[in-house]
Amino acid sequence: MPRIGVFVCQCGNNIASTVDTAKVAEEMKDMPGVVYTADYKFMCSSPGQESLKETVKEHKLDGIVVAACSPHMHEKTFRKACEKAGLNPYKCEIANIREQCSWVHHDETKKTGTIKSIDLTRMTLERLKRNKDLTKISIPITKRALVIGGGVAGIQAALDIADGGRDVILVEKEPSLGGNMAKLSETFPTMDCSQCIMTPKMVEVELHDRITLYTYSEVEKVDGYIGNFTVTIRKKARFVDEDLCTGCGDCWNKCPFKIDSEFEHGLTKRKVIYTPFPQAVPNIPVIDKENCPKIQKDKCGACALVCGPECIDFTQEDKIVTEDVGAIVIATGFDLMKNSKFAEYGYGKYKDVINGLQFERLASASGPTAGEIQRPSDGKVPQSIVFIQCVGSRNEEKGVSYCSKICCMYTAKHTMLYKHKVHDGQSYVFYMDIRAGGKRYEEFTRKAIEEDGAMYLRGRVSRVYEKNGKLVVQGADTLSGSQVVIEADMVVLATALVSRDNAADLAQKLGVGYDKHKFFSEYHPKLKPVETVTGGIYLAGTCVGPMDIPESVSMGSAAASKVQALFSADMLDREPITAEVAEATCNACWDCVTACPYTAIDRTEIKNRKGEVVSMVARVNKGLCTGCGTCVAACRSKTIDLAGYTDEQVYAALNAF
Amino acid sequence: MKFKLKNENIASEFVAHIEKITGENAKRCYQCGNCTGGCPVSFKMDHGPCQIIRLMQMGQDEAVQEANSMWVCVGCMQCYSRCPQGVSAANIFEGLRQVVLRKGEDHQEIEDIPMPLLKGAPQQALVCGFRKFVS
Amino acid sequence: MSELKNIPYYPGCTLNTVAKHFEDSAKESAETLGFTLSELEQWNCCGASYPLSPDNIMGLTGPAKVLFEASKAGESVTTLCSVCYNVLKRTNKTVHDDKEKRETISTFIEADYDGSLEVTHYLEILRDTVGFSKVKESVTRPLKDIKIGAYYGCMLLRPFEDVGIDDHEAPTIIEDLFKALGAKPVDFPNKIECCGAHLAVGGKEGDDVVKQLSTCVMRSAVGSGVELIVTSCPLCQYNLEQSQEKAVKEVSGYNAVPIVYFTQLLGLALGQDEAKLGFEKNVWDARPLLKEREV
Ligand SMILES: Cc1cc2nc3c(=O)[nH]c(=O)nc-3n(C[C@H](O)[C@H](O)[C@H](O)COP(=O)(O)OP(=O)(O)OC[C@H]3O[C@@H](n4cnc5c(N)ncnc54)[C@H](O)[C@@H]3O)c2cc1C
Numbered sequence A: 001m002p003r004i005g006v007f008v009c010q011c012g013n014n015i016a017s018t019v020d021t022a023k024v025a026e027e028m029k030d031m032p033g034v035v036y037t038a039d040y041k042f043m044c045s046s047p048g049q050e051s052l053k054e055t056v057k058e059h060k061l062d063g064i065v066v067a068a069c070s071p072h073m074h075e076k077t078f079r080k081a082c083e084k085a086g087l088n089p090y091k092c093e094i095a096n097i098r099e100q101c102s103w104v105h106h107d108e109t110k111k112t113g114t115i116k117s118i119d120l121t122r123m124t125l126e127r128l129k130r131n132k133d134l135t136k137i138s139i140p141i142t143k144r145a146l147v148i149g150g151g152v153a154g155i156q157a158a159l160d161i162a163d164g165g166r167d168v169i170l171v172e173k174e175p176s177l178g179g180n181m182a183k184l185s186e187t188f189p190t191m192d193c194s195q196c197i198m199t200p201k202m203v204e205v206e207l208h209d210r211i212t213l214y215t216y217s218e219v220e221k222v223d224g225y226i227g228n229f230t231v232t233i234r235k236k237a238r239f240v241d242e243d244l245c246t247g248c249g250d251c252w253n254k255c256p257f258k259i260d261s262e263f264e265h266g267l268t269k270r271k272v273i274y275t276p277f278p279q280a281v282p283n284i285p286v287i288d289k290e291n292c293p294k295i296q297k298d299k300c301g302a303c304a305l306v307c308g309p310e311c312i313d314f315t316q317e318d319k320i321v322t323e324d325v326g327a328i329v330i331a332t333g334f335d336l337m338k339n340s341k342f343a344e345y346g347y348g349k350y351k352d353v354i355n356g357l358q359f360e361r362l363a364s365a366s367g368p369t370a371g372e373i374q375r376p377s378d379g380k381v382p383q384s385i386v387f388i389q390c391v392g393s394r395n396e397e398k399g400v401s402y403c404s405k406i407c408c409m410y411t412a413k414h415t416m417l418y419k420h421k422v423h424d425g426q427s428y429v430f431y432m433d434i435r436a437g438g439k440r441y442e443e444f445t446r447k448a449i450e451e452d453g454a455m456y457l458r459g460r461v462s463r464v465y466e467k468n469g470k471l472v473v474q475g476a477d478t479l480s481g482s483q484v485v486i487e488a489d490m491v492v493l494a495t496a497l498v499s500r501d502n503a504a505d506l507a508q509k510l511g512v513g514y515d516k517h518k519f520f521s522e523y524h525p526k527l528k529p530v531e532t533v534t535g536g537i538y539l540a541g542t543c544v545g546p547m548d549i550p551e552s553v554s555m556g557s558a559a560a561s562k563v564q565a566l567f568s569a570d571m572l573d574r575e576p577i578t579a580e581v582a583e584a585t586c587n588a589c590w591d592c593v594t595a596c597p598y599t600a601i602d603r604t605e606i607k608n609r610k611g612e613v614v615s616m617v618a619r620v621n622k623g624l625c626t627g628c629g630t631c632v633a634a635c636r637s638k639t640i641d642l643a644g645y646t647d648e649q650v651y652a653a654l655n656a657f
Numbered sequence B: 001m002k003f004k005l006k007n008e009n010i011a012s013e014f015v016a017h018i019e020k021i022t023g024e025n026a027k028r029c030y031q032c033g034n035c036t037g038g039c040p041v042s043f044k045m046d047h048g049p050c051q052i053i054r055l056m057q058m059g060q061d062e063a064v065q066e067a068n069s070m071w072v073c074v075g076c077m078q079c080y081s082r083c084p085q086g087v088s089a090a091n092i093f094e095g096l097r098q099v100v101l102r103k104g105e106d107h108q109e110i111e112d113i114p115m116p117l118l119k120g121a122p123q124q125a126l127v128c129g130f131r132k133f134v135s
Numbered sequence C: 001m002s003e004l005k006n007i008p009y010y011p012g013c014t015l016n017t018v019a020k021h022f023e024d025s026a027k028e029s030a031e032t033l034g035f036t037l038s039e040l041e042q043w044n045c046c047g048a049s050y051p052l053s054p055d056n057i058m059g060l061t062g063p064a065k066v067l068f069e070a071s072k073a074g075e076s077v078t079t080l081c082s083v084c085y086n087v088l089k090r091t092n093k094t095v096h097d098d099k100e101k102r103e104t105i106s107t108f109i110e111a112d113y114d115g116s117l118e119v120t121h122y123l124e125i126l127r128d129t130v131g132f133s134k135v136k137e138s139v140t141r142p143l144k145d146i147k148i149g150a151y152y153g154c155m156l157l158r159p160f161e162d163v164g165i166d167d168h169e170a171p172t173i174i175e176d177l178f179k180a181l182g183a184k185p186v187d188f189p190n191k192i193e194c195c196g197a198h199l200a201v202g203g204k205e206g207d208d209v210v211k212q213l214s215t216c217v218m219r220s221a222v223g224s225g226v227e228l229i230v231t232s233c234p235l236c237q238y239n240l241e242q243s244q245e246k247a248v249k250e251v252s253g254y255n256a257v258p259i260v261y262f263t264q265l266l267g268l269a270l271g272q273d274e275a276k277l278g279f280e281k282n283v284w285d286a287r288p289l290l291k292e293r294e295v
């Protein structure tokens, strides 16, 4: 006969106000196999746990039911207490009488809540009687990490992991590290030069013994599970031998063909063989295959003629490499929304209507104008600039519903940069709210207004059009209640930050979630902000949502410390809730293999002593199995069962209802 | 201007009525001013479209009704076409006009329209004008 | 284009009277292109404004009746006036999408109509059914690079999801047509702004507004180098004409430009008899300019 204890929690008034917990305990007393019952104010408190432990020992219990809140909350707590008291933790079951019971019933006589609680507890009790002792599964960990994306967040994560003594593979899809931060001129709120603080980090990555850098590469496939991923990486053909190239630049100086520079957002041209910017890491060019006449139609080849070390190879092909890693950090960053959605602002139609990153390039000492603010149309220095915030952000009709969070700050920064460079220039800012929550941020925007004379107008702009060489900006200032028309020389749109085009695709490859805006989803927005629902995969930076550099860097470091924590143990414990095959009855129909969403079931050969294959059976890879139970439903011969959730347990619970 | 705000203002029945007949929700408006910025006639209005909606949010029935704004609105839909929140100030103005016209109060007396205009203007101007100004 | 013989056409209140030259020239051009705009047998006024408060069912009955009559004539109906187009197209959508309203309207007009008709503007017939390239082939008197300003106003464009003949912020349909006719369309900012519309009958205050708005349109066009303005709505045409008259009186040295319906120049380019196109009815005659350019 089992010796079971039932503990009913009052959860203060959370449960007790609609459930008569004493009555529930009382009812359980007479159930066969129950030797002890109690109700208590807070089972999860230390005294609650202590009394649980003591009772287990004192009454020599071999199983317990805790009727309390959702198992999501405290199953771990109570199982741990059992373990300390010498009981197998999987002999502890939770009956949830709070979330879907006490909280949803408002009957003051406590009648409905109590009856339901009794039913739920009785069911759990019957289930528990069929529980087996289970032991945690131990799996080995490959102590190398993959970081996807070489913006500031990814760089930070990679450096922190590598400095902690672990090997890192960093995959960046562009020819150089740096991401969006490499394009910025100076950065709020301290106004330090972005390149000056970014490039040392990029070089550090390049020189780090523990970091393997794959630029111009993308993750193609990810197999495996926490601690044991296998990653397939496509190294796109650079057409330049990375080992031989010295980065001398003879090739790109010689190349006769010019293309709009992506890095400069079309403000200037680059060559067909190019590095995106002078401080690129690695300083090795790539040939833009689509636009290269040599590759497309065997004409030109000028670069190869001048290359001293002869490292140009027009026949190079993409390379596929595989790497084993134990953890993955996603740091793929953001893009700016396409402004073509906002024809009323004339982006694309008028050359002097530009976006924020283009302004950064104009203001950057290494940019196309060497840091002088000039109109793209005629190179003149603008005497007035209108900045329009929230272009596409907070716009449910035509853009995205969310706030892009950083534009208030960088627009204030832009007005300052402009003032510092063009002393008699006047900036105007159309804003809806100034969101400057952050250390020294409010002071920063006030400075833009009070000291640098930016004219802030509270309202949106309806339209921008050209008249006599000026850009006419027609908007409103709602504080004065008036329509405002400004004739400006240049207009800068603070366009919404959006997720990368390929974010959903990558999320699916990695098996992690994303929201309706295609930003990656955190496991828990407050308590697990860098974890994903998939063990071993972490998030950093703007691929999660709009944020500034300090936040992106913090997240990079946070993700790195999660990886370090994972790598600090040699083996990884996993819940033993996995599928099990009773091999004797398996008839090798492979329905389970097809059904399993995690490819966790293998077709295994059974051999006799002579080594001949006598039969085939399904076998579960415990490392991959997540315990979802799909195979159990698929198996026609009832050969597969789920440990901890056996058919027997489930039917017993149902029968007890 | 000075408003004394009471609970009754916030729960204004007049505003609720306008919302009902126009299908608009004044609370959707977050006062960005795009409508006022783009409205070709807001310069002639006592209060621009977004201010009228603000006054509605504050339950200032009289201020809304006294303003000339509803009669100046040409119904060009520029406001709606660029409103990030999908609010149509044009619909709201129509609702405000309807409330007046449905009481039988005309904004424009037909006799007052000069003969040359009556004769020379396209019929559609008259039909449309009567719909907007005459009960 | 063989099935394109007869296109059911709804004139509306103004096209048979004040804007007869708009209608005549459109009909002439259609004949040249090989089809006929055939007026509906029965029709009434569309109300000249789509009721903007959705509870106003009465305002929908007129246009619904028109649509019902048109549904007897074929599967589509075309208009010339932008306002008719706007009202009919929006009403059609409402009747189609809102079953409850459809039933109420049906009882009022004592006819059942389900909104299945296709409402088009003549410009769309030219673009989508005939095709501008075909129009181009039929041109015999090209417009010799005259700088045309295409004035759209509101009703062809907004609200975009209900009407939207083209991109509502940067439409080009009229410009594309005039390129086919050999003219040189010039973009100008105010081409999508309002002319003042019905405020023309809104007393002194309204009059002022119309003057301001229409003058802005004219200024914006002329300032951008436009030599001739084309419209597709009798009310736009009227407001622009009137404002230009006032401007000429009030502003010395004001540079007036011809304002015509797009169909008049279409007819001309397709080689019709100039006398039939009603140029004499426009307040601002285009003929001197046409002559000067030897069109
Ligand atoms: C106009 C403007 C001004 C700004 N000014 C400031 C400022 O002054 N101060 C401040 O704190 N913040 C500023 N910011 C914000 C700052 O740019 C971001 O916070 C920061 O760049 C985010 O870094 P990240 O690493 O998350 O993303 P990113 O910089 O976008 O980096 C992501 C990297 O991942 C790579 N990648 C993407 N997809 C893949 C893939 N599938 N595989 C491999 N690699 C991939 C990208 O190529 C890129 O290199 C500004 C932003 C803008 C738009």
Ligand code: SF4
Pocket: B028, B029, B030, B031, B032, B033, B034, B035, B036, B049, B050, B053, B079, B082, B083, B084, B085, B086, B087, B088, B089
């Ligand atoms: S544009 Fe829309 S949200 Fe903005 S003020 Fe006008 S009605 Fe309100």
Ligand code: SF4
Pocket: B035, B038, B039, B040, B041, B042, B049, B072, B073, B074, B075, B076, B077, B078, B079, B080, B089, B090, B093
């Ligand atoms: S519809 Fe009325 S309120 Fe809206 S923009 Fe036009 S005139 Fe202004």
